[in-house]
Amino acid sequence: MKISKPYLMAGAAVLSLGIMSAGSAQADYPDRTISLMVGFSAGGPVDITARQVQPFLEKHLGGANIAVINRPGASSALMQQEVANADPDGYTLALASMPGMVAALFGGDAEYSIDDFDYLGTFTSEPHSLIVGMDTPYETLDDLVAQVREEPGSVTMGGAGLGSAAHLALLVFEREADIRFNFIPGPGAAEMRNQIMGGHIDGGLTAVGGGAQMHEEGQGRVLGVMGAERFELAPDLPTFVEQGYDVEWGAVRGLAAPAGLPDDVREKLIDAIEATLADPEFIEMTERDRQMIYYLNAEEFAQLARTQYDNLQGIWDEEPWIEE
Amino acid sequence: MVEIFINALFSLLALEIFAAMIVGTFAGVIVGAMPGLTTTVGLAVLIPFTFGISPPVALGLMAGIYNGSTYGGAIPAILLNIPGTPAAVATTFDGFPMSQSGKSADALKIACYSSALGAMLSAVALMVLAPPLSLLTLAFGPAEYFWVAVLGLVTISVLLGADPLKGLISATLGLFIAGVGMDQMTGRMRFTFGQLELVDGINIVVVLVGLFALPRVFRMAEDAINVGISKDVIRLKGSGSALGGLGYLIPTWLKSGFIGIIIGILPGAGGNIAAFLAYNEAKRVGKDDAIEFGKGNPKGIAAAEAGNSSDNGASLIPTLTLGVPGNSIAALIMGGLLVHGLQPGPSLFRDNPDIVYGFMIQMLLTAMLLFVVGGMVATRVFAQALRIPQTLLAPMIVGLMVLGVYTVNNATFDLYLMLGFGLLGYFMNKRGFPLAPLVLGVILGGLAEQSLRTALRISQGNWSILVTNTISQIIILIIFLALLTPAWRWGRAKLAARRASAAPHSP
Secondary structure (H helix, E strand, C coil): CCCCCHHHHHHHHHHHHHHCCCCCCCCCCCCCCEEEEECCCCCCHHHHHHHHHHHHHHHHCCCCCEEEEECCCHHHHHHHHHHHCCCCCCCEEEEEEECHHHHCCCCCCCCCCHHHEEEEEEEEEEEEEEEECCCCCCCCHHHHHHHHHHCCCCCEEEEECCCCHHHHHHHHHHHHHCCCCEEEEECCHHHHHHHHHCCCCCEEEEEHHHHHHHHHCCCCEEEEECCCCCCCCCCCCCECHHHCCCCCCEEEEEEEEECCCCHHHHHHHHHHHHHHHHCHHHHHHHHHCCCEECCCEHHHHHHHHHHHHHHHHHHHHHCCCCCC | CHHHHHHHHHHCCCHHHHHHHHHHHHHHHHHHHCCCCCHHHHHHHHHHHHHHCCHHHHHHHHHHHHHHHHHHCHHHHHHHCCCCCHHHHHHHHHHHHHHHHHHHHHHHHHHHHHHHHHHHHHHHHHHHHHHHHHHHHHHCCHHHHHHHHHHHHHHHHHHCCCCHHHHHHHHHHHHHHHHCEECCCCCCEECCCCCHHHCCCCCHHHHHHHHHHHHHHHHHHHHHHHHCCCCCCCCCCCCCCCHHHHHHHHHHHHHHHHHHHHHHHCCCCCHHHHHHHHHHHHHHHCCCCCCCCCCCCHHHHHHHHHHHHCHHHHHHHHHHHHCCCCCHHHHHHHHHHHHCCCCCCHHHHHHCHHHHHHHHHHHHHHHHHHHHHCCHHHHHHHHHHHHCCHHHHHHHHHHHHHHHHHHHHCCHHHHHHHHHHHHHHHHHHHCCCCCHHHHHHHHHHHHHHHHHHHHHHHCCCCHHHHCCCHHHHHHHHHHHHHHHHHHHHHHHHHHHHHHHHHHHHCC
16 A cells, blocks of 8 residues: 655645745746645545556656645545635645546535536546346346346345445436336445345445456456446456446546636646656556546546536436435 | 465565564553553554554554553552553552562563463464454344444443443443434434534544543643652562463463453453453462462462453454454554554455454564563663653643544544543543443444444345344344343342341351
8 A cells, every 4th residue: 555654745735735825926836735635535546546646747747746635524525625715726636536526516515516626637437337246146237127127126236325426326327227226325345345245235336446356256246337338457347338228437537626727827737637648657557556547638527527417416306315 | 274374474574564563562561551551542642643654564563552551551560559551450469569579570570471471372362263253244244233233332331330320321422423424324414513524424533532542641731730750760679580480370371361362352341351350260269379369479460461461362353353342442453444444344354364464463473572571671671661751741642642633634623523522531531431332332333323224224124134144143142141141240149148148147
């Protein structure tokens, strides 16, 4: 596990906050430590992406100093609220994870909107996958759908908590196939895995990296991956689309800043993202860590946030997944 | 199995990991030796701090502190008649008299070897029992976990505290704290007052640090005003004979070790109870010894120290396999695992074998390290720890705590929470409310609620899911037995009282 010197970072963060109000001339950006905020604990998938891109962004911003700061809480809403309220000077950035960043706006107390951010570009994408226990009779999505149609609510599906990317993935599938699972929210992917292996629940939804690993180790069967095409790092797993279900769902991770960045700062950050994605060392690292590089430019990223927000709003209006 | 342990052993072969174990053990002995500091305080201050270092190093430190402090508590118990930790109370019974009769060095040596052997036996029990149990726990679904949590809650209320009512109030407070945050099943906010900081509930590490470490610091500040700085010079006397002369203690060690291991596995009880039971057993067997118990019998020290130390590894068995800590020290170790994203349960053994098996080996190695500490020079140095002025110690500890807790979530909010829990703990201490039930209430309350509601969601509201399978039924049976224990004890005491009052009348 690579967790580097949080004390130094905390110290650096305090320092950078202290100087934050100084001057607006940005020609020499960056001339002090940039905070890259992560809405989840260290060691989680989003945190790993942040720590993977950090050294490359530093390099391509001309030797800048970037501190990854974890602000876990409220499904990342806490971090997003903090970033939305920060000065748009380029020294506070967010590792933005879709759809989590958008989903956190529904049903909670978050006080920010998707327009509070400047979306700069994305790095990676990881589709979700649906997995069932080895002792269940289901071999394909059609088997599963047939059973749920026959006895609605008879199939239990686990996934991280309400409104998590996994839960929303299930909601999207339910709407596409017009079926209803019995969703079992759990504390995390590890517990869900135990419950599937122990036969306590029928299956669950998880990012394809973890799903493919369970599949390979014989702890479960992946029935479908929610990507447009087969996941190149696990090519024998079928997609939802090829089985006739138009479901594409996954986590897209990129860089965002508080809205209103000065143009030259914005330019520098976008250039750094593009240089990072073209960096052979970065490409090699993502392949080793089973990450899929996926680039949306600033406009496309902003469009994704908007589209996902509208989609979720549509689902929320019909069946809110959180009681208020 | 053996292969996994060998792999884990190789993964430990790094300078910083061994340094961590040595530093942890020595620091543990000092923490235990200082009457203001206990194992829980030492771990509470350390755990948030380990956040930035790699898990094997952090766990090595924790294992060292756990084992070291359990022995360290014996040093002031023997030299000054002040137990350094709650677990060392029974050590004072024979330790201090032996020391008064001019054999303090012998007494310390016996305490050290007994602690080391007890902790080693316990670590072996952990290594043998935890891996197979972790496989068994895959069969534990939400219903079974619910009953495990209830069992933990029942036993803490029954076993802890002189005043059961205060224990229950403390546990209930813990359950309430566990309820803060987003309702995992419906998404409703509970007692968050619109604070995003509270949506995920209250971090257990913040509770632990505030509750255990801050009240101690407050107490130190008070004592510093009242008592001032101790100027006593501590002298060690006695021959300091080698282990060869201690062979007659082997039966006491084995029996006390066995008692400590059983107590360790059971939730609710801790090292102090293990030490008392082991001491009583040694006293029962050794009625006719040349030196009476309580007057400096070496067997008394051996039983108490082997008893409290053999609680250590065993108390981690339910912690590592089920995520159910048996006492507040185990709760802290679990907090330390969680800080590193290591969730106890079968996945810990499957996904991080090097770390969890390595940790068990570290428990064994740090126990062995105590033999080194038992040397005269080391003991002489540690005895000097008793003289560090509390006026210096208290602010240092607060500084460490603030820095450590802030690092966990980078949240200033957590610091206020920690202060709040510190004040709560301080007043609970003053009023005689035990703190451990509160901590276990927080951990087990969350587990119980989540498991119960998950089970009912799986069964679509059918309550029979809770009682239909064998594991649940066995746990329910144990819960009944645990509930009946006080009634049985009360009945027996009553019977004995009647017999006693009847006795004068009989011829």
